[in-house]
Amino acid sequence: MILLLYKRKIFVWLAIMLLITTLVQHELYSAETLTPQKQRKNVLLIAVDDLKPTLNCYGETQIISPNIDKLADKGTVFTKAYCQWAVCGPSRASLLTGLTPNGSGVTNLKVQLREINPDVVTLPEYFKLNNYITAACGKVFDKRNVDNGHDSLSWSIPFTPWFRYKYPEEYPPFVSSKTYRVTKKTATEIGPEGIGDDGYDDGQICLDALRKLDKLSQNPDQNFFLAVGFKKPHIPFIAPKKYWELYNREDMNLAPFQRMAKNTREAFYSAREPKHYTDIPQLWTFNDIDRGENILDPDNQRRLIHGYYACVSYIDAQIGKLLAKLEEKGLSENTVVLLFGDHGYHLGDHNLWGKHTNFEQSVRAPLIIYNPGSSPGKYYHNPVEFLDIYPTLCELAGLEIPFENLQGKSLAPALEGEDFKSDYAVTNYHSGYSLRTKKYRYTVWMKSKHEDTPTKILWNDQRVKFTELYDYEKDSLETANLIDDPKYKNIRNEMAANMKEWWNSQYEFLNKQ
Numbered sequence: 324m325i326l327l328l329y330k331r332k333i334f335v336w337l338a339i340m341l342l343i344t345t346l347v348q349h350e351l352y353s354a355e356t357l358t359p360q361k362q363r364k365n366v367l368l369i370a371v372d373d374l375k376p377t378l379n380c381y382g383e384t385q386i387i388s389p390n391i392d393k394l395a396d397k398g399t400v401f402t403k404a405y406c407q408w409a410v411c412g413p414s415r416a417s418l419l420t421g422l423t424p425n426g427s428g429v430t431n432l433k434v435q436l437r438e439i440n441p442d443v444v445t446l447p448e449y450f451k452l453n454n455y456i457t458a459a460c461g462k463v464f465d466k467r468n469v470d471n472g473h474d475s476l477s478w479s480i481p482f483t484p485w486f487r488y489k490y491p492e493e494y495p496p497f498v499s500s501k502t503y504r505v506t507k508k509t510a511t512e513i514g515p516e517g518i519g520d521d522g523y524d525d526g527q528i529c530l531d532a533l534r535k536l537d538k539l540s541q542n543p544d545q546n547f548f549l550a551v552g553f554k555k556p557h558i559p560f561i562a563p564k565k566y567w568e569l570y571n572r573e574d575m576n577l578a579p580f581q582r583m584a585k586n587t588r589e590a591f592y593s594a595r596e597p598k599h600y601t602d603i604p605q606l607w608t609f610n611d612i613d614r615g616e617n618i619l620d621p622d623n624q625r626r627l628i629h630g631y632y633a634c635v636s637y638i639d640a641q642i643g644k645l646l647a648k649l650e651e652k653g654l655s656e657n658t659v660v661l662l663f664g665d666h667g668y669h670l671g672d673h674n675l676w677g678k679h680t681n682f683e684q685s686v687r688a689p690l691i692i693y694n695p696g697s698s699p700g701k702y703y704h705n706p707v708e709f710l711d712i713y714p715t716l717c718e719l720a721g722l723e724i725p726f727e728n729l730q731g732k733s734l735a736p737a738l739e740g741e742d743f744k745s746d747y748a749v750t751n752y753h754s755g756y757s758l759r760t761k762k763y764r765y766t767v768w769m770k771s772k773h774e775d776t777p778t779k780i781l782w783n784d785q786r787v788k789f790t791e792l793y794d795y796e797k798d799s800l801e802t803a804n805l806i807d808d809p810k811y812k813n814i815r816n817e818m819a820a821n822m823k824e825w826w827n828s829q830y831e832f833l834n835k836q
Contacts, residue, residue: 363721363722364694364719365547365548365549365657365659365720366450366549366658366716366720367551367658367659367660368446368548368661368716369551369552369642369645369663370415370461370462370463370551370552370664370665371552371553371555371638371664371665372411372462372553372554372555372557373411373557373558373665373667373668373678374635374638374663374665374688374689375684375688375689376402376664376688376689377670378391378635379391380392381402381689385570385574387636388635388639389639390642390646391639391642391662391689391691393643397699398660398691398694398699398700398701398738399691399692399693399694399701399702399703400689400690400691401691401692401702401703401734401737402702402704403687403704403759403761404687404688404689404706404708405686405687405706405759406666406709407424408424409678409679409680409681409685409686410431410432410679410752411665412429412432412465412468413430414709415463415465416436416468417429418446418663419446419463420444420445420713421710421713421731422440422729423749423751423829425776426730426832427439428440429468432465433467434468435468435469435470436468437474437476444725445474445476445477446712446716447459447477447548448474449717449722449725450548450720450722451477451478451548455546456479456480456546456548457478457479457480458479458480458539458547458550459477459482459549459552460529460550460551460552461531461532461551462552463551464477471484485524485527490522491521494518495515495518498518504561509600509601509602510558510560510627511559511561511626511630512559512561513633514561514562514563514564515564516564523561523562523637524554525554525555525637525638525641526641528552528554529553529645533644536645536648536649536654537652540654551645553638555635555637555638556631556638556668557634558596558597558600559630560627560629562634566633566636566637566640567629567633575628575629575632577625578670578672579800580800581671581672583673584791584793584801584803584804586803586806586807587791591680591681591755592673592674592675592680593675595619595675595676596676596677597619603619603623603627619674619676627670627671628671631668655695656695658695659695659716659720661693661716662691662692663690663709663712664689666678666685666688667683667684667686668684672800673801679752680752681750681755681757683764683793683795686759688709690712692734692738694719694735697738698739701737703734703737705742705745705746705761706745706747706748706759707734707745708748710730710732711731711732711733712731713731714726714732715731715734718733730832746760747759747825749825754770754772755768756822756826757791758821758822762795763793763794763814764792764801765792765815765818765819765821766791766792767787767790768787768789768790768791769786769787769788771786777826777829777830777833778829778830778833780830781827782822782830790806791806792805793805794814
């Protein structure tokens with residue numbers, strides 16, 4: 324009996340401590356006193372997998388993206404927005420925690436965010452703690468880095484996984500079996516006749532989001548945070564037939580420079596993603612003496628680009644449905660809409676097809692923000708980072724920004740036409756750290772991926788094994804590494820000082836008590 328009473332006391336004590344911890348966390352992350360609930364704004368966060376800035380609003384004339392362009396006309400376009408790591412999982416974990424990949428602990432597609440960083444408060448979780456209803460559809464986090472609830476702590480409404488979507492019964496088996504295409508393991512496929520937007524995951528994700536918006540709109544006094552993640556244009560490039568028919572394949576422009584940059588190393592380049600598919604030649608090199616720049620034949624290049632563009636237009640149509648729903652339900656004037664691609668994508672430049680590099684086409688991605696009440700149609704040209712998304716949405720929605728836990732800055736001033744300190748953006752991939760200013764990119768490759776990080780050491784010149792420098796005003800295609808060019812000595816020294824400053828500031832933040 325005594326033992327039983329003792330166990331009960333222990334249980335009650337643990338329960339009380341859990342309650343206290345929860346209340347303390349809520350107090351730390353709650354901002355009830357800043358803006359009254361009714362004056363806050365809703366948030367619609369739209370993530371698009373592998374979307375590079377191939378959009379009309381970014382100057383790409385071949386693409387058909389009217390709905391994203393309409394959002395850009397209403398909001399602010401950030402022309403130099405950079406992800407923190409050009410892979411889905413680390414990029415998403417970073418921007419959804421407001422921490423660099425070193426800070427979040429997610430630098431691959433295996434580690435669990437909550438296991439390696441149990442005290443983290445994600446962006447949607449922060450809104451949830453501040454009495455928002457939070458919900459997600461599709462790919463917001465990368466599922467390989469979170470629990471089966473798509474990071475359950477982040478959402479007020481339980482996440483609906485893809486296998487619970489119900490496809491029209493009249494569709495052929497390849498739809499419901501989730502093979503996505505009639506012919507297996509191909510890099511591209513034009514959707515069969517009769518298969519509409521709802522025959523693929525992204526159409527179903529959109530329908531899920533529309534249903535949630537219908538429900539969320541029923542209580543105008545309850546703020547919401549809805550995150551919608553679309554999977555295309557991630558390879559394989561598969562979309563309903565009507566989106567392929569928007570384009571003439573013969574008109575597709577090929578990348579003008581398809582070699583390695585001078586004075587670089589092949590180790591800094593990635594494996595080409597289409598090589599994993601049966602309809603793409605498997606034997607590739609970066610600098611083939613006999614075949615020159617046409618390492619992947621032009622017909623296959625145009626087919627891949629055609630497929631990528633078709634997928635972008637397919638996703639653009641889904642985004643149009645979301646924006647139309649906001650208008651229909653009277654939500655547009657009180658909902659911040661933020662759209663981003665989780666990283667860029669190489670479409671043949673440097674003979675690369677995919678991401679997984681520190682080059683411009685891999686790390687630069689779209690970032691468009693619509694804030695009700697802000698002046699429309701603005702462009703911001705200084706470098707910004709995806710780390711800035713977390714604090715930006717807090718400020719725009721009316722919540723206090725927990726800067727002590729974040730590594731980014733709010734971009735809200737840019738939406739009002741104000742300039743603010745935004746000198747450079749930094750991207751990390753494996754042992755490479757790449758610093759981008761308006762004109763230049765400076766990349767250092769460290770000797771050890773695991774030991775030479777801002778988490779573990781202060782800056783040390785002796786730990787650098789290779790350095791790159793690119794001038795985008797004179798060489799936008801990154802054809803030559805200029806690090807040894809004497810004309811760039813002062814630029815090199817300035818960029819090196821910026822890197823050291825950034826690195827040591829990261830070390831201080833990541834090692835604070």
